[in-house]
Amino acid sequence: xxxxxxxxxxxxxxxxxxxxxxxxxxxxxxxxxxxxxxxxxxxxxxxxxxxxxxxxxxxxxxxxxxxxxxxxxxxxxxxxxxxxxxxxxxxxxxxxxxxxxxxxxxxxxxxxxxxxxxxxxxxxxxxxxxxxxxxxxxxxxxxxxxxxxxxxxxxxxxxxxxxxxxxxxxxxxxxxxxxxxxxxxxxxxxxxxxxxxxxxxxxxxxxxxxxxxxxxxxxxxxxxxxxxxxxxxxxxxxxxxxxxxxxxxxxxxxxxxxxxxxxxxxxxxxxxxxxxxxxxxxxxxxxxxxxxx
Amino acid sequence: xxxxxxxxxxxxxxxxxxxxxxxxxxxxxxxxxxxxxxxxxxxxxxxxxxxxxxxxxxxxxxxxxxxxxxxxxxxxxxxxxxxxxxxxxxxxxxxxxxxxxxxxxxxxxxxxxxxxxxxxxxxxxxxxxxxxxxxxxxxxxxxxxxxxxxxxxxxxxxxxxxxxxxxxxxxxxxxxxxxxxxxxxxxxxxxxxxxxxxxxxxxxxxxxxxxxxxxxxxxxxxxxxxxxxxxxxxxxxxxxxxxxxxxxxxxxxxxxxxxxxxxxxxxxxxxxxxxxxxxxxx
Numbered sequence: 404x405x406x407x408x409x410x411x412x413x414x415x416x417x418x419x420x421x422x423x424x425x426x427x428x429x430x431x432x433x434x435x436x437x438x439x440x441x442x443x444x445x446x447x448x449x450x451x452x453x454x455x456x457x458x459x460x461x462x463x464x465x466x467x468x469x470x471x472x473x474x475x476x477x478x479x480x481x482x483x484x485x486x487x488x489x490x491x492x493x494x495x496x497x498x499x500x501x502x503x504x505x506x507x508x509x510x511x512x513x514x515x516x517x518x519x520x521x522x523x524x525x526x527x528x529x530x531x532x533x534x535x536x537x538x539x540x541x542x543x544x545x546x547x548x549x550x551x552x553x554x555x556x557x558x559x560x561x562x563x564x565x566x567x568x569x570x571x572x573x574x575x576x577x578x579x580x581x582x583x584x585x586x587x588x589x590x591x592x593x594x595x596x597x598x599x600x601x602x603x604x605x606x607x608x609x610x611x612x613x614x615x616x617x618x619x620x621x622x623x624x625x626x627x628x629x630x631x632x633x634x635x636x637x638x639x640x641x642x643x644x645x646x647x648x649x650x651x652x653x654x655x656x657x658x659x660x661x662x663x664x665x666x667x668x669x670x671x672x673x674x675x676x677x678x679x680x681x682x683x684x685x686x687x688x689x690x691x692x693x694x695x696x
Numbered sequence: 697x698x699x700x701x702x703x704x705x706x707x708x709x710x711x712x713x714x715x716x717x718x719x720x721x722x723x724x725x726x727x728x729x730x731x732x733x734x735x736x737x738x739x740x741x742x743x744x745x746x747x748x749x750x751x752x753x754x755x756x757x758x759x760x761x762x763x764x765x766x767x768x769x770x771x772x773x774x775x776x777x778x779x780x781x782x783x784x785x786x787x788x789x790x791x792x793x794x795x796x797x798x799x800x801x802x803x804x805x806x807x808x809x810x811x812x813x814x815x816x817x818x819x820x821x822x823x824x825x826x827x828x829x830x831x832x833x834x835x836x837x838x839x840x841x842x843x844x845x846x847x848x849x850x851x852x853x854x855x856x857x858x859x860x861x862x863x864x865x866x867x868x869x870x871x872x873x874x875x876x877x878x879x880x881x882x883x884x885x886x887x888x889x890x891x892x893x894x895x896x897x898x899x900x901x902x903x904x905x906x907x908x909x910x911x912x913x914x915x916x917x918x919x920x921x922x923x924x925x926x927x928x929x930x931x932x933x934x935x936x937x938x939x940x941x942x943x944x945x946x947x948x949x950x951x952x953x954x955x956x957x958x959x960x961x962x963x964x965x966x967x968x969x970x971x972x973x974x975x976x977x978x
Contacts, residue, residue: 408868410801410881419798420810423791423856430851431817434828441828494717498708511963512716517973518958519701519723521909522928523951527722530729531947536740538725572719577970601704630823634912637933652823656913659827668827675824683819 435676441669460670469646470654471669477650480564481628485621489567492575493617497605499576500583510580517573521634528566529639552640556647558684559640563648566639567632572625582616584610622686626679651675704915723955730754730949737944749945752766757949762934770950773927776845780915780926781848781908785901792855793893797885799856800863801871818853822914830917840924845915849908854976855900862896863889899972906958927954 434618659668732747758771838844
């Protein structure tokens with residue numbers, strides 16, 4: 404698609420794209436290229452000499468069971484966060500889609516957590532479920548559960564999933580509600596006239612018509628779980644106890660910062676880039692986009 | 697529909713209120729905790745009702761900061777966050793709208809390559825190129841500066857695509873009309889296109905402001921000086937010390953203060969927020 408009416412000018416268009424181009428080249432392409440180059444280099448312990456080592460950093464990474472565990476963990480987190488958050492949000496959206504008194508108020512009261520930053524989400528939840536002072540932990544202990552997410556890896560993981568899913572409910576709710584409102588009422592009425600009860604109408608009419616929204620949200624939620632959980636993990640568990648909450652992004656961060664192993668960290672970055680490109684590709688390929696390129 | 701009476705409606709109201717309670721509970725606890733005495737909280741005896749330390753805690757948080765971990769007033773952290781969020785939002789909108797204008801309204805040899813160069817940035821968040829970006833910002837002597845905080849986060853294509861899409865829908869007759877009036881490209885942009893883009897810019901601003909205010913990993917890496925910390929980084933540093941020393945009422949007051957501006961924006965500018973969110977994700 405192209406505009407028919409245009410301006411003629413030799414220099415002006417370049418001047419107009421120059422600022423964005425400069426920023427993108429300096430702060431996007433240059434670092435991305437550096438990450439790729441770095442991933443083929445090995446630095447000695449003192450940073451005095453570097454040598455080109457081909458794919459050694461990658462091979463070493465894939466030989467490292469900790470890296471595999473981190474990949475599996477990240478996918479598990481993504482799956483658990485997406486499924487729990489999507490199902491709660493869908494339930495709420497279906498309820499809010501009904502012609503109820505106060506439906507705008509309901510919407511307002513459900514969407515604001517979108518604005519809460521991940522590190523704050525982490526702080527809020529670790530405070531409630533802190534082993535020694537959390538208000539919910541009291542009841543868990545009273546119920547006979549030995550609750551200590553700072554020592555127990557599985558509990559820490561479930562805490563991260565819970566907090567991350569909590570934050571994402573509002574986003575999913577908003578898109579589900581928009582998706583539901585786009586479904587023509589006539590289709591549902593037709594099903595009702597045919598004698599389909601509400602539950603049946605939901606599963607045979609609403610749910611299939613909602614599937615593009617669900618798929619879109621699934622991809623968005625996975626990307627969210629990959630990247631935006633960093634802040635939640637960092638304020639709640641710092642990847643611990645042990646490495647039980649160390650996701651791929653957290654590992655890039657801690658390996659580069661604490662370990663100083665830049666080659667490995669860069670190789671991990673490159674693998675992450677490839678994963679994101681694949682996810683984005685899936686989204687472009689399968690999600691109907693209203694953009695024309 | 698026919699059977700949708702009485703009971704079903706009550707069930708819907710009930711489920712929605714449960715949802716709202718789940719969503720609001722952690723924040724309620726934070727607000728309550730910020731008004732209580734630290735000793736009580738540290739003993740695990742926090743009350744579920746507000747205490748009497750509201751003014752004292754918030755005064756200390758905003759103007760003094762914690763007495764132990766980071767001695768930076770949270771008011772100053774909020775100022776840093778505000779400057780960063782505004783720079784990101786305004787900067788991104790400014791550079792994107794002019795480059796979109798060039799790509800839509802001009803034909804020039806490198807037009808498509810440039811479009812693709814910008815477009816590809818859509819795919820990779822800053823997290824995956826974090827250390828090389830850090831190194832560049834360090835080489836440019838921009839650590840601990842507002843420019844260093846904002847510029848790498850401006851390097852992305854979402855806004856450009858949005859404006860490009862919008863410009864495509866603007867009728868050609870407008871350009872022809874203003875050309876007849878003798879207007880050049882800059883005049884047309886300023887007098888016609890910019891006023892038409894106002895709602896889009898506002899919607900985008902709302903989303904970018906929230907995203908900017910909530911940035912975490914990047915500010916965490918590049919700010920070393922306490923007085924350049926953003927509030928998201930500051931709150932994390934408050935709980936680094938051993939648990940016994942954490943000043944929970946202040947931490948919780950900081951959490952409340954960190955939520956306040958973006959939540960306010962979402963609630964008050966809800967229409968623009970929803971619009972911006974849907975448009976940037978399309």
